[in-house]
Amino acid sequence: MIPGLTDFAMPFLRTLDPERAHELTLIAMETGLFPRQCEADDPRLAQKIGGLEFQNPIGIAAGFDKDARVPDAILDSGFGYAEVGTLTPQPQTGNRKPRIFRLSADRAMINRLGFNNEGYAKALVRLKRRKRRGVIGVNIGANKDSTDREADYVAGLEALSGVADYFTVNISSPNTPGLRDLQAPKELDSLLAKLMQKRAELVETGVPSRPIAVKLSPDIADDDIAPICDRLMAHGVDGLIISNTTLGRTGLRGREHVNEAGGLSGAPLYERSTGLLAKVYVLTKGQIPLIGVGGINSGETALGKIEAGASLIQLYTGLVYEGPGLIGRIKQALLSGIERAGANSITDIIGTKSGDWAAKT
Ligand SMILES: Cc1cc2nc3c(=O)[nH]c(=O)nc-3n(C[C@H](O)[C@H](O)[C@H](O)COP(=O)(O)O)c2cc1C
Numbered sequence: 001m002i003p004g005l006t007d008f009a010m011p012f013l014r015t016l017d018p019e020r021a022h023e024l025t026l027i028a029m030e031t032g033l034f035p036r037q038c039e040a041d042d043p044r045l046a047q048k049i050g051g052l053e054f055q056n057p058i059g060i061a062a063g064f065d066k067d068a069r070v071p072d073a074i075l076d077s078g079f080g081y082a083e084v085g086t087l088t089p090q091p092q093t094g095n096r097k098p099r100i101f102r103l104s105a106d107r108a109m110i111n112r113l114g115f116n117n118e119g120y121a122k123a124l125v126r127l128k129r130r131k132r133r134g135v136i137g138v139n140i141g142a143n144k145d146s147t148d149r150e151a152d153y154v155a156g157l158e159a160l161s162g163v164a165d166y167f168t169v170n171i172s173s174p175n176t177p178g179l180r181d182l183q184a185p186k187e188l189d190s191l192l193a194k195l196m197q198k199r200a201e202l203v204e205t206g207v208p209s210r211p212i213a214v215k216l217s218p219d220i221a222d223d224d225i226a227p228i229c230d231r232l233m234a235h236g237v238d239g240l241i242i243s244n245t246t247l248g249r250t251g252l253r254g255r256e257h258v259n260e261a262g263g264l265s266g267a268p269l270y271e272r273s274t275g276l277l278a279k280v281y282v283l284t285k286g287q288i289p290l291i292g293v294g295g296i297n298s299g300e301t302a303l304g305k306i307e308a309g310a311s312l313i314q315l316y317t318g319l320v321y322e323g324p325g326l327i328g329r330i331k332q333a334l335l336s337g338i339e340r341a342g343a344n345s346i347t348d349i350i351g352t353k354s355g356d357w358a359a360k361t
Contacts, residue, residue: 007323014320018100018109026065029073035324037078044338044345045080045331049289049311050211050238052135052165056080057306057346058330061293061314062139062168062215066116068123075134078327083314084123085139086170089155091119092143095175099262105254107297107321108269111245112262114175115141120159127163138164139215144176150191154198161199161207169195172217172244174263180217183224185231188214192235213239216280218246218273218294225276229283241291241314242280243273266317270295274308275361281309281354297322299333306334306346307353 013021028034045056059081060074066085074082094116101110117123120140127136140156142149153169160167171182171191182191195212203209214237220228232240245263252258252268273294281290292310296302297318305313318326334346341349 007325010321010323014102014104017098018102018320019097022064022100026069029070029077032073034073034077036076037328041080041331042335045334046345047311047347050166052081052211054080054135054312056331057310057312057334058302058327059083059137059291059312059314060319061316062086062170063111063113064316064319067118068126068136068138071127071136072130072132072134075132077324078331081135081137081165081312083137083139083168084127085117085168086115086141086173087117087120087123087138087156087160088115088141088143089120089146089152089159090143091122092116101257101260101262102320103252103254103257103264103266104321105256106252106266106268107317108252108264108266109317109320110257110260110262110264112175112260114144115173120156124159124163127160130163135165136163137166137168137213139168139170141170141173142176142179149179149182150194153191154194157195157198157202157210157212161202161210164210166211166213166239168241169212169214170244172215174217174219174245174247180219183217183220183228185227188228188231189235192231192237196235211238213237213241213291215241216243216276218243218269218276219248220276225279226283229280233284233288237288239289239291240280240284241293242277242310243269243294245269246272248272265294266321267295267297270301270304271361274305275357277305277310278308278354278357278361281351282358286351286354296330297326299329299336302330303333303337303349304353306337306350308357309351309354311347311350
């Protein structure tokens with residue numbers, strides 16, 4: 001077996017340049033060389049959200065499979081769903097390499113990829129060829145040189161509604177200059193109005209209505225959280241993904257690569273992203289399903305996200321450091337958490353500690 005995705009192979013992969021190690025991992029998965037989860041998930045981990053059935057709440061975060069090369073393999077390896085992308089209308093190469101850095105002492109990464117991807121059309125072909133069922137989200141963005149960013153997102157709905165189970169509107173990547181400005185309430189209003197209108201038009205032509213989630217930045221100022229939530233609720237957004245990477249560098253203990261530009265992910269992002277998640281859960285009174293992402297690297301940190309208010313979780317950097325065995329450990333920890341709480345299913349423990357999290361961060 002190629003040293004692909006087994007825990008045993010992780011130390012070897014970590015000796016390679018991060019982008020090369022990632023490409024090798026994708027090739028292993030494309031070739032079928034990866035560990036599969038054979039047994040069915042415990043039914044206490046299952047949920048129906050936005051009309052979609054999730055066998056378990058653990059998803060792979062955007063950026064792992066930008067071009068929808070291995071969504072079925074991701075599901076086969078035990079994830080409850082996969083989010084592919086970020087995809088943009090036109091292919092683009094992204095920033096100059098090197099552009100991914102491991103901060104091993106902090107179990108973190110910095111990336112400034114800049115939406116390198118092969119564009120909507122290629123992803124459409126790949127997603128049409130899928131062989132298996134299971135939830136696939138499509139994360140959409142705007143091209144760097146776009147003259148109409150809103151139109152880029154609208155084009156994503158138009159191109160990919162036939163193959164996406166849900167969409168994520170990524171307006172929080174720090175690596176496309178100015179993109180995060182779309183989070184301002186006025187810009188959000190304009191973008192969401194266009195997206196909701198396009199979805200309604202598509203439904204009229206017989207295309208299924210796909211849930212639309214918005215992915216937020218952990219760097220939103222405290223005072224801006226309420227007005228942003230207000231606009232998201234007003235437009236009837238179906239879900240929120242909290243959060244993307246941070247430009248912040250607080251809490252880093254190591255020195256290696258700390259001055260590289262880009263978004264920081266992994267363990268140092270955990271408190272910040274979980275705090276924002278809890279605040280949004282409290283503000284929206286649990287009415288919008290939240291996907292918690294940022295710094296999950298153990299069963300305990302995964303359970304923490306659910307208790308802070310996440311219905312679903314996602315991870316990326318934790319997988320790089322811990323290997324795919326992490327997925328099974330998270331499931332075990334979630335089941336233990338359900339039992340400890342005297343609950344019947346994952347749904348019963350969502351947000352049970354949101355007040356504590358919102359107050360302490
Ligand atoms: C190498 C890399 C590439 C990423 N690319 C994307 C992307 O294309 N779109 C996106 O929405 N998020 C992207 N992210 C952010 C992740 O989806 C996630 O929000 C973030 O890394 C925090 O989760 P983690 O700490 O589990 O990695 C990327 C992250 C990494 C590390």
